[in-house]
Amino acid sequence: xxxxxxxxxxxxxxxxxxxxxxxxxxxxxxxxxxxxxxxxxxxxxxxxxxxxxxxxxxxxxxxxxxxxxxxxxxxxxxxxxxxxxxxxxxxxxxxxxxxxxxxxxxxxxxxxxxxxxxxxxxxxxxxxxxxxxxxxxxxxxxxxxxxxxxxxxxxxxxxxxxxxxxxxxxxxxxxxxxxxxxxxxxxxxxxxxxxxxxxxxxxxxxxxxxxxxxxxxxxxxxxxxxxxxxxxxxxxxxxxxxxxxxxxxxxxxxxxxxxxxxxxxxxxxxxxxxxxxxxxxxxxxxxxxxxxxxxxxxxxxxxxxxxxxxxxxxxxxxxxxxxxxxxxxxxxxxxxxxxxxxxxxxxxxxxxxxxxxxxxxxxxxxxxxxxxxxxxxxxxxxxxxxxxxxxxxxxxxxxxxxxxxxxxxxxxxxxxxxxxxxxxxxxxxxxxxxxxxxxxxxxxxxxxxxxxxxxxxxxxxxxxxxxxxxxxxxxxxxxxxxxxxxxxx
Numbered sequence: 001x002x003x004x005x006x007x008x009x010x011x012x013x014x015x016x017x018x019x020x021x022x023x024x025x026x027x028x029x030x031x032x033x034x035x036x037x038x039x040x041x042x043x044x045x046x047x048x049x050x051x052x053x054x055x056x057x058x059x060x061x062x063x064x065x066x067x068x069x070x071x072x073x074x075x076x077x078x079x080x081x082x083x084x085x086x087x088x089x090x091x092x093x094x095x096x097x098x099x100x101x102x103x104x105x106x107x108x109x110x111x112x113x114x115x116x117x118x119x120x121x122x123x124x125x126x127x128x129x130x131x132x133x134x135x136x137x138x139x140x141x142x143x144x145x146x147x148x149x150x151x152x153x154x155x156x157x158x159x160x161x162x163x164x165x166x167x168x169x170x171x172x173x174x175x176x177x178x179x180x181x182x183x184x185x186x187x188x189x190x191x192x193x194x195x196x197x198x199x200x201x202x203x204x205x206x207x208x209x210x211x212x213x214x215x216x217x218x219x220x221x222x223x224x225x226x227x228x229x230x231x232x233x234x235x236x237x238x239x240x241x242x243x244x245x246x247x248x249x250x251x252x253x254x255x256x257x258x259x260x261x262x263x264x265x266x267x268x269x270x271x272x273x274x275x276x277x278x279x280x281x282x283x284x285x286x287x288x289x290x291x292x293x294x295x296x297x298x299x300x301x302x303x304x305x306x307x308x309x310x311x312x313x314x315x316x317x318x319x320x321x322x323x324x325x326x327x328x329x330x331x332x333x334x335x336x337x338x339x340x341x342x343x344x345x346x347x348x349x350x351x352x353x354x355x356x357x358x359x360x361x362x363x364x365x366x367x368x369x370x371x372x373x374x375x376x377x378x379x380x381x382x383x384x385x386x387x388x389x390x391x392x393x394x395x396x397x398x399x400x401x402x403x404x405x406x407x408x409x410x411x412x413x414x415x416x417x418x419x420x421x422x423x424x425x426x427x428x429x430x431x432x433x434x435x436x437x438x439x440x441x442x443x444x445x446x447x448x449x450x451x452x453x454x455x456x457x458x459x460x461x462x463x464x465x466x467x468x469x470x471x472x473x474x475x476x477x478x479x480x481x482x483x484x485x486x487x488x489x
Contacts, residue, residue, distance in 0.1 A: 020075035324380035392425035
């Protein structure tokens with residue numbers, strides 16, 4: 001979604017890096033890259049040159065580099081960064097984003113002056129404004145002829161809250177430095193007063209929301225909004241009172257606004273798992289949230305026909321489901337904010353049963369407007385299942401015979417290390433005729449057996465990777481082998 005704030009050239013560069021980033025060994029042939037992107041060799045070379053210039057201009061050289069070696073393009077990417085860092089730099093420096101930022105800040109915008117300052121023609125400027133208006137209309141937000149924002153306050157807030165969290169992790173471009181420092185102090189005091197444990201990403205979310213809230217109250221006429229304002233919190237809780245007093249000390253909120261803003265911030269704390277649900281949430285047993293949670297659990301038990309055996313307590317399991325449902329109801333997270341390059345293959349292959357159950361459940365769910373946030377709910381429910389319920393509780397085991405020439409102790413060593421595949425139900429047997437897979441270092445002993453993997457002793461890192469891939473395929477019923485022996489060379 002956020003890619004829509006980039007021009008065609010920037011989108012191409014980002015796509016180019018993302019393709020390399022997900023390729024094996026961060027490398028791909030020029031010909032394949034041209035075919036994937038539908039570009040000529042000339043454009044391909046141009047993109048490489050422009051990426052290298054961007055790395056230098058945006059001070060990303062310590063994180064990224066590109067090299068052409070023979071027929072291949074190679075991306076050198078630091079373990080300290082990924083393509084999100086490039087996306088952030090490209091968006092921050094895009095004309096659309098900077099125009100949108102000026103509109104948000106209620107700056108008086110002179111179209112002629114903006115075009116002149118950014119060295120673009122008026123026709124290009126008007127085209128950009130038209131594209132930006134169309135883009136914002138997808139979120140039910142209008143940009144007027146006077147370049148002002150018009151729309152439901154909750155949708156304006158949700159849009160910019162998500163946008164700023166994606167492209168400005170350090171909150172260093174939106175607001176005056178004095179305001180930046182002041183809000184930072186308020187957030188730190190709030191965290192200190194509540195005694196909550198807070199990770200940096202969660203702190204940034206609080207920071208952006210409070211920045212935005214103060215700005216909107218100062219620059220627009222306040223009206224109570226629906227954003228994040230499902231009030232399920234006990235007013236007697238210490239945390240509620242601490243948040244309320246922190247906001248009250250700012251001195252700009254009315255009584256109505258204080259209650260609303262406290263509720264929203266409590267919602268952020270809850271969805272960031274900084275609150276204990278039972279300590280701060282006042283939910284009757286027949287509440288809508290409990291109904292959603294109960295429906296999900298009942299459907300899970302109906303499909304798998306198993307009594308749920310939890311890794312953690314039942315309270316922790318239901319609390320996580322409550323938080324997932326609350327995030328959907330309070331903040332209505334739009335699918336458009338899900339990352340464009342989110343890779344689902346890993347979840348589908350590794351947690352096949354949970355993946356397909358959650359997909360079917362969400363697709364058949366009759367919640368109102370579910371189409372707008374079904375991706376958000378899908379991933380939250382999937383991750384809750386992965387966190388709390390072992391696959392061994394509901395899936396058929398993959399049976400393996402481990403037989404190495406170095407003897408029993410070595411075989412036990414291999415078995416113990418296979419437990420890193422803790423998302424897969426693996427059982428061991430000495431009867432090679434009854435298993436799904438034989439793992440050995442002796443190809444001749446099991447010469448007539450197709451479902452075998454032959455390793456070096458000790459195994460290489462690639463051997464473990466291949467083993468994991470084969471076991472996932474066996475478990476998902478994609479193949480019962482045949483597999484080729486792994487060449488020791």
